[in-house]
Amino acid sequence: MINTNEISKLGFGLMRLPKIGAEFDVEQIKMMVDSYIKAGGNYFDTAYIYQGSEAVSKEVLISRYPRESFKLATKMYIPQGKPKTKDEMEVYFNEQLEKTGAEYFDFYLMHGVASEKAYRTFCDSGFFEFVAQKKADGKIRHNGFSFHGDPKLLNLILDEQPQTEFVQIQINYADWDSTVIYSKELYKISMERNIPIIVMEPVKGGILANVSSRIEEILKKAEPNKSIASWAFRYVASLDGVMTILSGMSNMEQMNDNLSTFDNFQPLSKDGQETISKVIEIMYGSKPILCTSCRYCIEGCPKQIDIPKIFSLTNSIRRTPGDRLVKVFYSQIPQDNNASACIECKKCEKICPQHLPIVDLLKEAAVELTKDN
Ligand code: SF4
Ligand code: SF4
Structure with missing residues (x-):
């Protein structure tokens, strides 16, 4: 059972770390980690497929702080329709342990399930038995999954995998009523089942931090001292049942802004909620493409289209x-x-x-x- 009180509300997503050219900006990342920990942050989220992220987490975090002083989450990705054997999962997992130097993972996830076929591929691989064994061996503390599917699939997985301890779902104000992302429905299902929620994409890959000048004007008029991104974070942090909110911070400025949002956190007021409703109306009026820049689509594109x-x-x-x-x-x-x-x-x-x-x-x-x- 997870003690959610032990987890900081702001989680540090290690997916969009700063780089200088093709290399990680290790010195800046170290400063970000130090500031985050100093402010009480303790949840770090990486993944095998976030290129270089697991390895750099060793350099900037794991080798520099006592292991019990922070929580580390990582994930196993199994491409849809291509099940892994137990031996392949063993190699993958050991590689993750070696790259991070973490000795064990506090949170271990089935990565990014978006369809029943993708979920069945994990089942066919024996992933859930594998995770149960790693838990018994003390290599995994808590198991869950990150999810991009619909409410029906979420219910199905939670019915079939009642040992699930947490879910990682996409919630932000732009997706709350979405009939593609289903933030509201996924949130409700998790709440009804009393499963702690990790929020991903609270600013929708940066979209809710880089709003149009018209929206910026509205938000600044409502609360001049608050950053644009802070509205998105406060929106999700005002929801019950949210264990931590992942922010894939890319520089010190974003870190400082987020830390100030979560320092003496105050939920959005009724007026604040109304302001957000107005913003959503305007935002959808310009018909934005709701791409989060995760870049998952790029690798397989035969035309290398960015x-x-x-x-x-x-x-x-x-x-x-x-x-x-x-x-x-x-x-x-x-x-x-x-x-x-x-x-x-x-x-x-x-x-x-x-x-x-x-x-x-x-x-x-x-x-x-x-x-x-
Ligand atoms: S279009 Fe590509 S980068 Fe954008 S959300 Fe989809 S997979 Fe991610
Ligand atoms: S060629 Fe077009 S359809 Fe095919 S992966 Fe690239 S962008 Fe997608």
Whole structure:
């Protein structure tokens, strides 16, 4: 059983750590870790597929702090339809232990289940028996999963895996009523079953921190001293049952801002909730592409299209139609890799945790980013 009181409300997601060129900016990450721990933070979230993240966690955290002073979460990813053998899972897990130097994992997750087929692949691999054995061996303290599926699938997994101790789900104000992400329904299911919730994507991959000037004006007018991102964090932190909220912080500035949001935390007031409702109305009016820039789609794309970059440019042009600079940025992408280069194989759509209709969106992007105003 998890003692949720032991876990800090702000979790440090190690997915979007700062880099200098292709290398991690280790000195900055160390400073971020130090500030976070000094402020009482103790939950770190990494994953095998966050490239280099497990290894750098050893350098910046695990080798520098007593092991019992923080909680480390990591995950096993098994591609849909490609079950692993027990020996393969053993190799994977041992590699994780070795890379992190962690000796054991406080929280261990089935990574990013978005469909029943993906869940069955974990079952076929014997993943749940594997985790039970690792728990018995003291190598895993708590088991759960990160989830990108629908309410029906969440209920199914929780029915079949009653040993689940926590769930990691996507909650933010833009997705609360979404019929694709189902934040509200997933939250309710977890609450009804009394399962602690780890929130991921509270700022929707940065979308809720980089809002249009019109939305910024509304938020600043309501609370001039609060940052734009703080609204998103306060929205989810105001919900009961949330154990920790993961923020994939990318620099010291974001760390400081988040620490100040959670220092003497105050839930959103009724007025604050109304302000958010207004923001959602405006936000959806500009029809943003709700890509979180997780970049999961990129590796398998035969045309090496930087999909999140193109979607980010498209969102910019939708917020500020006619922005010539955005079009210049787009024109710098080689033709072989731009939105028009898509061959509609849909490999990306199968993996996108946000269930985006990427092929159609790229077609829209290709038009919007090249048309003359
Ligand atoms: S559908 Fe297009 S963008 Fe997606 S993987 Fe295939 S070529 Fe790449
Ligand atoms: S399109 Fe989907 S998979 Fe690709 S970066 Fe965006 S959210 Fe992630």
